[in-house]
Amino acid sequence: MPDFDFDMLVIGSGPGGQKAAIAAAKLGRSVAVVDRPDMLGGVSLHTGTIPSKTLREAVLYLTGLTQRDLYGQSYRLKDDITVADLTARTQHVVGREVDVVRSQLARNQVTVYSGTARFADPHTVALSEISGRERLLTAGHVVIATGTRPARPDTVAFDGRTIMDSDNVLSLEQVPRSMVIVGAGVIGMEYASMFAALGSKVTVVERRPGMLDLCDVEIVESLKYHLRDLAVTFRFGETVAAVERHPRGTLTVLESGKKIPADTVMYSAGRQGLTDELDLDRAGLTADARGRITVDENYRTEVPHIYAVGDVIGFPALAATSMEQGRAAAYHAYGEPAGRMHDLQPIGIYTIPEISFVGRTEDQLTEDRVPFEVGLARYRELARGQIIGDSHGMLKLLVSPVDRTLLGVHCFGSGATELIHIGQSVMGCGGTVDYLVNAVFNYPTLAESYKVAALDATNRLRQIDRLD
Ligand SMILES: Cc1cc2nc3c(=O)[nH]c(=O)nc-3n(C[C@H](O)[C@H](O)[C@H](O)COP(=O)(O)OP(=O)(O)OC[C@H]3O[C@@H](n4cnc5c(N)ncnc54)[C@H](O)[C@@H]3O)c2cc1C
Ligand SMILES: NC(=O)c1ccc[n+]([C@@H]2O[C@H](COP(=O)([O-])OP(=O)(O)OC[C@H]3O[C@@H](n4cnc5c(N)ncnc54)[C@H](O)[C@@H]3O)[C@@H](O)[C@H]2O)c1
Numbered sequence: 001m002p003d004f005d006f007d008m009l010v011i012g013s014g015p016g017g018q019k020a021a022i023a024a025a026k027l028g029r030s031v032a033v034v035d036r037p038d039m040l041g042g043v044s045l046h047t048g049t050i051p052s053k054t055l056r057e058a059v060l061y062l063t064g065l066t067q068r069d070l071y072g073q074s075y076r077l078k079d080d081i082t083v084a085d086l087t088a089r090t091q092h093v094v095g096r097e098v099d100v101v102r103s104q105l106a107r108n109q110v111t112v113y114s115g116t117a118r119f120a121d122p123h124t125v126a127l128s129e130i131s132g133r134e135r136l137l138t139a140g141h142v143v144i145a146t147g148t149r150p151a152r153p154d155t156v157a158f159d160g161r162t163i164m165d166s167d168n169v170l171s172l173e174q175v176p177r178s179m180v181i182v183g184a185g186v187i188g189m190e191y192a193s194m195f196a197a198l199g200s201k202v203t204v205v206e207r208r209p210g211m212l213d214l215c216d217v218e219i220v221e222s223l224k225y226h227l228r229d230l231a232v233t234f235r236f237g238e239t240v241a242a243v244e245r246h247p248r249g250t251l252t253v254l255e256s257g258k259k260i261p262a263d264t265v266m267y268s269a270g271r272q273g274l275t276d277e278l279d280l281d282r283a284g285l286t287a288d289a290r291g292r293i294t295v296d297e298n299y300r301t302e303v304p305h306i307y308a309v310g311d312v313i314g315f316p317a318l319a320a321t322s323m324e325q326g327r328a329a330a331y332h333a334y335g336e337p338a339g340r341m342h343d344l345q346p347i348g349i350y351t352i353p354e355i356s357f358v359g360r361t362e363d364q365l366t367e368d369r370v371p372f373e374v375g376l377a378r379y380r381e382l383a384r385g386q387i388i389g390d391s392h393g394m395l396k397l398l399v400s401p402v403d404r405t406l407l408g409v410h411c412f413g414s415g416a417t418e419l420i421h422i423g424q425s426v427m428g429c430g431g432t433v434d435y436l437v438n439a440v441f442n443y444p445t446l447a448e449s450y451k452v453a454a455l456d457a458t459n460r461l462r463q464i465d466r467l468d
Helices: 015-026 042-046 049-063 065-071 083-107 186-198 217-229 319-333 362-367 383-388 416-428 433-438 449-467
Strands: 006-011 031-035 111-114 116-121 124-128 134-144 148-150 163-165 178-182 201-206 233-236 240-246 249-254 259-262 264-267 271-273 306-308 347-349 355-359 373-378 394-399 406-412
Touching (some): 015 042, 049 186, 178 259, 186 201, 186 217, 217 355, 355 416, 394 433, 416 449, 433 449
Parallel strands (some): 006 031, 163 264, 178 264
Antiparallel strands (some): 249 259
16 A cells, blocks of 8 residues: 555544544544534534534423423513524534534544645545645545535525525524525424424425425324414425515515515525535546435445545435444445444434434335334323323324334324334334333333334224234
């Protein structure tokens, strides 16, 4: 091997890059990570997962929304919630998390460089530092983990204050009285929930006929009901033609001719891979029109010593999967056996209320002509549901009448994103609904919903068996 500065150089310190770097370091390799100034931890930590989930927690706490079933609709912890109230918590958490990332990299002897990287040749990365200095770094393996940025249509004049993308939300000067959200994807619906809870009058515009079509239909219906209750208006099957900025607000013009006035407009209409500054051609690589890089099942690009992980390779574009991809890429680079990532991946959507699922939906099973029986537990019939004041939550099990295994688990309401892992474990280990029927759960808990739903499913299955 020629003499390189590092065994592995990782471009991007988000979840994918971090885990690639640490995995390679654990295998005894010399590793460096490069990221732009003030971006250690990636999009995940600065504008994505962590700040948005912290903001959600602050919104839930300060609005007292989750307590209103118990204390009445006028219950609030604080009447006039300011941006400062919200950002205090976000800044605190982000600061702490940056510290954790920095210290984890340091104790694994991973060198961190600050600057923007681009390829000079397949083994050399040119790093432009904030001082204007350029430094060349060579490595045996390179991992591209540069993530994405919000897609901004050319026709819209973004100013980051009144017409903004999801990165700008975190620097809002005040809670808007009204807001248009363009795109009802995961980002759009999470922010629609938060601003609606804060009292903003939200209108969601979505080109497609519906939203979150990866989720259980009944749960999406429940979410829409809850959001409408918080004065959210949905405009499905509508496309934005133009956004106008006026001295006293914005006007969103739809192709159908409708006009929606609002204090602010937020675009959450997809994301673009961050590859345009990388000079990929110098490494012998290309990206597609959405800036994404193609990889094989080991996250290797067409240049064998260069890997790509995380959002820059596209679906599923989650922090959770990006981390696993980073680890797998490093293991592959150094011949360490890595088990294949399990197909059974949970999805967690932090709307208010939250949604989480694993496995297939009723619609997918019907389309695949797979028979199933449903077992349902409603939080309002669980003692814990009453105690916490969550009357709308539910857990749904989809059970095979053939071998009694779980085909899908869908959860809506408090703790859904945590609870789902029980179903994931049972499914991953090939367990049946009978395991859940016979298991004893702590009482009173939301986890008990698994037993209640399992009993419901087996009661229905028994009815069929008796008649069959
Ligand atoms: C608002 C929002 C909410 C989200 N919520 C969730 C959630 O709840 N759960 C979940 O699992 N996922 C969530 N995601 C997705 C999650 O944040 C991403 O999947 C994850 O951040 C991707 O990680 P990554 O490793 O690809 O790197 P990223 O986190 O995208 O970071 C990439 C890094 O590369 C750096 N970089 C780019 N180009 C260069 C260059 N040329 N030189 C040097 N450095 C460079 C960037 O500065 C950045 O720091 C959310 C995303 C957004 C936007
Ligand atoms: N909880 C989580 O796991 C979580 C949270 C947030 C983000 N993410 C990740 O971030 C990624 C990006 O999320 P996103 O919501 O920006 O993108 P997305 O692609 O999921 O959704 C964009 C939506 O905008 C619509 N749209 C696009 N242009 C439009 C127009 N001109 N008018 C009306 N509608 C339009 C699209 O039809 C689409 O439904 C997701 O793929 C997701 O993996 C995950």
